[in-house]
Amino acid sequence: MNIKKNFIARNETFVCGNCTKSVEQIKYGGSYRNHCPHCLYSKHVDGDVPGDRLSDCGGLMKPIGVFTRRSGEYVVVHKCEQCGFERYNRIAGDDDFELLTRISTTPIFSKVRQK
Numbered sequence: 001m002n003i004k005k006n007f008i009a010r011n012e013t014f015v016c017g018n019c020t021k022s023v024e025q026i027k028y029g030g031s032y033r034n035h036c037p038h039c040l041y042s043k044h045v046d047g048d049v050p051g052d053r054l055s056d057c058g059g060l061m062k063p064i065g066v067f068t069r070r071s072g073e074y075v076v077v078h079k080c081e082q083c084g085f086e087r088y089n090r091i092a093g094d095d096d097f098e099l100l101t102r103i104s105t106t107p108i109f110s111k112v113r114q115k
């Protein structure tokens with residue numbers, strides 16, 4: 001069995017901090033709900049490990065791009081509006097696909113960090 005370490009699956013009902021719609025548990029296409037399927041925003045609640053809930057930032061994480069992994073899996077890039085933290089998240093089966101394709105036409109990787 002292929003056990004992914006450093007990954008804590010969460011599948012909870014929550015209210016989106018961006019569009020205020022309530023988000024149900026995933027019914028299909030994944031078991032890990034970490035962003036809103038309506039507007040694709042996420043929330044910065046995790047530390048280094050997805051699902052650990054160790055961050056006290058709490059900022060909204062904006063979907064800044066979408067790309068496809070070699071395995072064919074779609075990944076959405078989230079960036080925290082508060083602290084700039086970036087994370088890649090798998091999309092869920094009930095995500096707004098039109099919205100996904102719309103943001104995938106924008107540059108996916110944030111520009112080289114300016115210091």
Ligand SMILES: [Zn+2]
Nearest residue numbers: 016019036039
């Ligand atoms: Zn939302």
Ligand SMILES: [Zn+2]
Nearest residue numbers: 044057080083
């Ligand atoms: Zn943050």
